[in-house]
Amino acid sequence: MMTGASGVGKGTLREQWLAGQDVFYSTSWTTREARPGEVQGRDYVFVTPAEFLEKARQDGFLEHAQFVGNHYGTPIEPIEAALARGQDVVLEIEVEGAMQVKDRMGDGAILVFIMPPSLTELRRRLTGRATETPERIEKRLLRAREEIMQAHAFRYVIVNDDLNRAVQELLAVQQAERATQRPEANWTEAEREAHALAATVRSGALKTEALRQVVDS
Ligand SMILES: Nc1nc2c(ncn2[C@@H]2O[C@H](COP(=O)(O)OP(=O)(O)O)[C@@H](O)[C@H]2O)c(=O)[nH]1
Numbered sequence: 720m721m722t723g724a725s726g727v728g729k730g731t732l733r734e735q736w737l738a739g740q741d742v743f744y745s746t747s748w749t750t751r752e753a754r755p756g757e758v759q760g761r762d763y764v765f766v767t768p769a770e771f772l773e774k775a776r777q778d779g780f781l782e783h784a785q786f787v788g789n790h791y792g793t794p795i796e797p798i799e800a801a802l803a804r805g806q807d808v809v810l811e812i813e814v815e816g817a818m819q820v821k822d823r824m825g826d827g828a829i830l831v832f833i834m835p836p837s838l839t840e841l842r843r844r845l846t847g848r849a850t851e852t853p854e855r856i857e858k859r860l861l862r863a864r865e866e867i868m869q870a871h872a873f874r875y876v877i878v879n880d881d882l883n884r885a886v887q888e889l890l891a892v893q894q895a896e897r898a899t900q901r902p903e904a905n906w907t908e909a910e911r912e913a914h915a916l917a918a919t920v921r922s923g924a925l926k927t928e929a930l931r932q933v934v935d936s
């Protein structure tokens with residue numbers, strides 16, 4: 720599961736990471752307005768607040784959270800169906816929801832936090848994407864500071880500076896996590912290499928000081 724600030728590049732990374740892979744990408748429900756070009760049912764299931772709250776009341780979400788004035792949630796049924804088919808499931812959600820999944824799924828969930836190189840660069844990306852008003856960009860940046868300070872709660876932290884490198888690290892994490900389900904003696908050479916690369920992006924060594932530097936940059 721991928722988490723991290725709005726505008727850090729989660730969607731861009733996910734598209735490249737999952738290209739050609741048979742995994743299930745979970746389409747979230749949201750109460751925010753569709754942006755030009757977004758398609759109902761593909762980018763999100765766009766619903767009214769009443770529809771969202773009713774679904775939450777019926778325990779229809781694996782997790783849900785509010786983000787800058789709107790509700791977002793992961794519908795549980797499509798995920799159960801995908802897991803029953805034997806597919807891996809990928810979520811791309813904000814930090815509060817990711818924490819809920821962590822609590823609920825324990826080690827069954829592989830959590831990856833995507834980190835911006837700096838807050839200045841995050842602002843540049845949000846401005847460049849041109850989907851938000853300046854006021855909404857500032858709200859997302861405020862939220863980003865809080866999210867970044869929680870990065871060490873997730874198993875892996877990948878910095879999205881060079882897109883290709885970040886995609887390679889995501890692929891390595893995926894391959895390494897799959898390999899660890901089998902005895903190490905049976906790993907292929909590629910799996911050993913993936914494991915070594917994935918080890919370099921584990922969050923264990925992260926210092927609060929390093930996170931503060933990103934937030935202040
Ligand atoms: N908790 C939770 N967060 C979600 C879900 N779907 C999307 N988000 C996150 O909500 C935040 C805002 O999403 P969005 O308005 O699409 O903005 P964008 O990610 O900057 O394009 C992002 O961090 C998304 O990853 C969900 O189902 N649950």
Ligand SMILES: Nc1ncnc2c1ncn2[C@@H]1O[C@H](COP(=O)(O)OP(=O)(O)O)[C@@H](O)[C@H]1O
Nearest residue numbers: 725726727728729730731844848879880881882
């Ligand atoms: N590694 C990168 N370097 C430079 N720009 C990037 C990089 N990754 C993503 N972007 C750009 O940053 C903006 C936000 O990316 P997006 O995937 O929409 O983020 P998110 O899904 O996390 O909100 C987009 O305009 C995207 O093209």
